[in-house]
Amino acid sequence: MNIQLIQCTTNNLIDLQSIGRDTFYETFHDQNNTENMSTYLDEAFSTEKLTAELQNPYSLFKLLFVNEELAGYLKVNTDEAQSEKLGPDYIEIERIYILSRFHKLGLGKVLMEEAMKIALHMQKTKVWLGVWEQNSNAIAFYEKVGFQKTGTHSFFMGEDEQIDFIMTKQL
Template structure:
């Protein structure tokens, strides 16, 4: 299995938008209404929003390719780009998304290791993330990676308020 991580730039916007929409839909559509999913996908992964995120110097996307096929991606945030302000010493892992057919191949660990490497390069001593309280597989993955629940915050899927656990790992 040939694995490559490529930093996403605006030239890769179409690929980023497709993988973002596909992975999010696969992961969450069964537990959310179609209307909420459509509203969220159209807002969160719009060309305008993704372009602004790619251009933000405090955010970074890495596209994950397996045997030349786009399988998933990582998004990290630092400083004011973080969705919660948890301090200058922290790095947020906003997204680790992998298409279903590529799961259980160790690719989540590849993306997490990349996030940890980037945190070290940016002199951050903590990594944190938000994970939906009902996403038990992801919670187990993060716990196995050394993350602990340290709080919670609201996440809105369309008009519906959901709860995300905040999980933190000290480096």
């Protein structure tokens, strides 16, 4: 299996939109109504929003390819780009998503290791992420790699308020 990670730029916008929409839909469509899902996908993965995120110096995206096929992606944030202001020592893993047909291949670990390398390169000492309280598989994975639940925050899917666990890890 040939695994490749590339830094995403505005030149990769179409790939990022595609993988972002597909992985989010696969992961959460069964637990959310169609209207909320459609609205979220249109807003979160719009050309304008993703272009702004890609141009933000405090955000970084990496695309994951397996045998030259786009399989997933990673997004990390520092400083002002973090969705919760936990401080300058922190880096946020905002997204680790992998298409379902690539699950159970160790790719989540590949993206997590990449996030840790980025954090160390940026001289961050703590990593945090938010994970939906009902996403038991992701929670188990994060706990396995050393994250601990340290709080909660709200995530809105349309009008539906959902609770995310905030999980942190000391480097």
